[in-house]
Amino acid sequence: MVEQLRVGVIGAGRWAASAHLPGFVRTPYAKVVAICDLNEDLAKARAQQFDIPDVYTDVEKLLAREDIDVIDVCTRGSSDDRDNHERLAFAALEAGKHCLCEKPVAHDYRNTWKAHHLAVSKGLKTKVGLTFRYAPAMMYMRDLIREGFIGTPFIFNGFEQNSQFLSSETPVTKMDLIPEQPNPEIKVSSLEGYGAPIIDLSMWFMDSTVKSVVGILKNFVPYRTTIDGRKVRTNIDDGDIYIGEYENGAICSVQSSYVTVGNYPGLEARAYGSNGALICRLVEEFGVPQTLHKATPDAVEFVPVEIPDKYFPPGYVEGEPWPSLFYANLVHNFMEEIVNGGDENQGNFAQSARVQEIINAVEISHRERRWVDLPLDKSIAG
Ligand SMILES: NC(=O)c1ccc[n+]([C@@H]2O[C@H](COP(=O)([O-])OP(=O)(O)OC[C@H]3O[C@@H](n4cnc5c(N)ncnc54)[C@H](O)[C@@H]3O)[C@@H](O)[C@H]2O)c1
Secondary structure, three states, rough: OOOOEEOOOOOOOOHHHHHHHHHHHHHOOOEEEEEEEEHHHHHHHHHHHOOOOEEEHHHHHHOOOOOEEEEEEEEOOOOOOOOHHHHHHHHHHOOOOEEEEEEOOOHHHHHHHHHHHHHHHOOOEEEEEEHHHOOHHHHHHHHHHHHHOOOEEEEEEEEEEEOOOOOOOHHHHHHOOOOOOOOOOOHHHHHHOEEEEEEEEHHHHOOOOOEEEEEEEOOOOEEEEEEOOOOOEEEOEEEEEEEEEEEOOOOEEEEEOOOOOOEEEEEEEEEEEEEEEEEEEEEOEEOOEEEEEEEEEEEEEEEOOOOOHOOOOOOOOOOOOOOHHHHHHHHHHHHHHHHHHHOOOOOOOHHHHHHHHHHHHHHHHHHOOOOOOOOOOOOOOO
């Protein structure tokens, strides 16, 4: 009998149903014992669907339960409660629970570092919804790089993009994408919402942190239709590009957008080095959700790489949708890290803080039209 961690989930919406809860059901190391949502009917429906015994609408009551080991924050911050991940993650850690949190933990990277330090001070582990580092093809790419396949890392190119919001007529349900008032200053949107996982991968693959960035945010679709049919000015970053330089001398270009034609999820990671190159695509095309290709100086034509079985999560069935496939790995990995003890804790709040600092730095670069060096504040310990 394996040790089973007792989990409380906050947020019973779409992503909880398609990614988080199916992940917890599959790992032998967890049992979801409670679910909480402001919408009681939704919480009850999910409880029934996933066989969860207890339902709450009040987070405080959930956090007060001493028998819960792990809190999963899977809410969506609305425009009047923009920082709700941050608030709930701090509350979970204060209550002594390990914490899985959807991205971003906080919009300001400094607060993500604070949450990380709080977790460390209490001996708690954290994990962030950096979904795509748990895609089997990306995990294998990381291991190949670690084993030396590309040699010294030179260049990383990353994309996270699809055409989810290309049409201005498509009612946008993510309310924070539509500022109610005309906004003269572009609001960071795609760079944070879409960019975070590819920024995470860029550092993971190049095995270094970023020391300087220059970037641009762009609004391509200026007006959008709300769910109640109004046209509103939507001055958000729906496309962005930055270039960066790493501490180890490598360089990168990273692009994110939700108005560029292509399918979900829409990631491409290219790593080039002195001995070889690897290209991983997570773009669902003709039923195939992930591909990995390799080339070497002696064989420069890229060829497909088969992904070994060990990179697939428990209960994998061929053709399963990417959200549950990738998230099952994420959840299983987090539960293993907690059960095994020790220092292993990949994709944690510290990594999220590094990602968020790059997002914050690219925003500064765009607004001030200049290169921005990192760390942004040398007094903040990494
Ligand atoms: N990592 C990824 O790849 C990925 C993909 C999709 C969504 N997400 C993230 O997952 C999160 C949830 O997205 P979604 O599509 O499920 O949103 P959703 O709107 O469908 O569901 C969010 C739920 O959170 C609940 N909620 C909000 N504040 C709450 C609070 N204080 N207490 C209790 N419940 C609260 C809402 O009532 C709602 O039911 C978002 O942060 C989103 O950005 C991540």
